[in-house]
Amino acid sequence: MTAHAFLSASGSKRWMECPPSAMLEKQFKDVQSAYAAEGSFAHSLAELHLNLYLENISKHKFNSEWNKLQQNEFFSQEMIDYVDVYVGFAIERINAARARTKDAVIQIEQRLDYSPWVPNGFGTGDLITIADEIMEIADLKYGKGVPVSALDNPQMKLYALGAINQFNLLYDFQIVRMTIVQPRLDSISIAELSVKELLDWAENTVKPLAAMAIKGEGEFKAGNHCQFCKARFTCRARADKNLELAKLDFQDPPLLTIDEIAEVLAKAEELQKWAKDVSDYALDQAVNHDVKFPGWKLVEGRSKRVYSDEKEVANVLLAANYAEDIIYKPKELVGITAMEKALGKKKFGILLDGLIIKPAGKPVLVPESDKRPEICSTDSAKADFAEQIRSNRSAQN
Ligand code: SF4
Helix, strand or coil: CCCCCCCCCCCHHHHCCCCCCCHHHHHCCCCCHHHHHHHHHHHHHHHHHHHHCCCCCCCHHHHHHHHHHHCCCCCCCHHHHHHHHHHHHHHHHHHHHHCCCCCEEEEEEEEEEECCCCCCCEEEEEEEEEEEEEEEEECCCCCCCCCCCCCCCHHHHHHHHHHHHHHCCCCCEEEEEEEEEHHHHHHHEEEEEHHHHHHHHHHHCCCCHHHHHHCCCCCCCCCHHHCCCCCCCCCHHHHHHHHHHHHHHCCCCCCCCCCHHHHHHHHHHHHHHHHHHHHHHHHHHHHHHHHCCCCCCCCCCCCCCCCCCHHHHHHHHHHHHCCCHHHHCCCCCCHHHHHHHHHCCHHHHHHHCCCCCCCCCCCCCCCCCCCCCCCCCCCCHHHHHHHHHHHHHHCCC
């Protein structure tokens, strides 16, 4: 598992919004999620390709490392294709830097030390180039669950500070360009700041917040940044924030108004996430640690009937003269995601060009800040909604 700083760059949004979270998290175990392991593996593929391109390793070494990587559970054609998008971008930026200056600095997977502002703070920059007055930092994000923008992104800004700390005395760059490549969302997000702006932010914002965080001081503040906090299941500040919903002062008239419903909608998503986190935590405690919660008990959940031996079931039914088309399902294509994974993004795109459609999505209510354009409640949207309600009801019956 990759080493992480106590006040890590990847967790910086959290410790900067909620400084005491860093100390609170210390009492919880570090568990690497499957998504994080998959992301690390994607980085290994990218690093290997870039090392070959930069002639840091021989073709022989590349092949032997590649053979090892092929044994990994996450290795797939789909991942190779997505990592290729990042590698292509990185090579383009390397060439652009070399075109500006022959002796451009090119670093990959570089440890970046931002400890002058954050005690023991360090992170890893996927790609750094320095040529003339511009330093570029690029970061591969393999996940696709949360779109990540480079704009005002504290993780990228801390990497930039680490790189400034390391290279500023040796090279005369004034501008830092920060790019996040998120190939599975088809996204390349770029932000630029001057070295001066970054150093101001470091002194006036980062340093005081880090000083509070390292001592466990400051105010607990819940928000979106709680999503990956290790304390999120039982954190009191998060519970308090979510329980505020129950305290909404709805009195007369007896039915909620449009404004009150809007207020509930605004809080419902976070409330649902929080309630799910608490339920998951409680189940884990009950199943794996024998914890009893007053008024609650552990029971067997509902289960579906399954054939104990599919071959034997078929033998019995065929012997009893049931036709194959009655006892077997017709051939069915695997789902689109599984197909893309099996074929790889490129082949999938070439072979199935024009054969994949994206029907209009079912209507959903989202906050006005959402980037998707507003739709009118057309007849087709109403029909979709009616269909959704019908299928929900039949699933419940
Ligand atoms: S769950 Fe949220 S409020 Fe609680 S410590 Fe973590 S970041 Fe802070």
